[in-house]
Amino acid sequence: MHDVTTRLAGAALALGLLGFAAGSAAAADKPLMAMMNGASEKPAAADPDGSGMATVRPDPAKGQVCYDISVKDIAVATMAHIHKAGPDAAGxxxxxxxxxxxxxxxxxxxxxxAAVIKDIQANPAGYYVNVHNAEFPAGAIRGQLK
Structure with missing residues (x-):
């Protein structure tokens, strides 16, 4: 009886670990989001009525970051980037x-x-997306990744 209980406990532990590993892999694949606005631009606020959203899907295995960006109420964009910095700094x-x-x-x-992509996954709040235009060449709108 003790042997059966030990085997059942071992099987339950193994299944739990498999579930944890699968959950961790799923968390790594989860898209990151940035809600962007002009007030978040640093060192100074930018477009007062501009807004947008970026969805970022980092994939270190492929060496790429896939993304979707949508903006409104800004002049036509000239550039967009992911930058490394916290919410109170430009990077x-x-x-x-x-x-x-x-x-x-x-x-x-x-x-x-790949190292940058892994760091974005591990520390998304240390990175932000911003969109630039001619009116605000340093950045019209910005949002930290979450």
Whole structure:
């Protein structure tokens, strides 16, 4: 009886660990989001009525970050990027993205270093997406990844 109980407990533990591993893999595949606005731009606020959303799907195995960006109430975008910095600072570009077109939308996949992609997954709040335009060349709207 003791042997059967031990085997059942071992099987339950193994199934629990498999479930945990699957849950961790699913969490790693979960898209990151950034709600963007002009007030979040640093060092100074930018477009007062601009807003947008970016969905980012990091994939270190493929060496790419896939994304969808949608913006509104800003002049036509000229650039878009993922930058490395917390919410109170401006930081360097780590992943260039395609700027939204006249319709306010862009999507695609950008190549990036696997170590950067893994860090974006592990520390999304340390990165932000911003969209630039001629009126606000340093950035019209911005949002931290979550």
């Amino acid at each position: 360097p570009v780590v992943v260039p993205l395609k700027a939204p077109g006249a319709d306010g939308k862009s999507s695609g996949c950008a190549t990036a270093d």
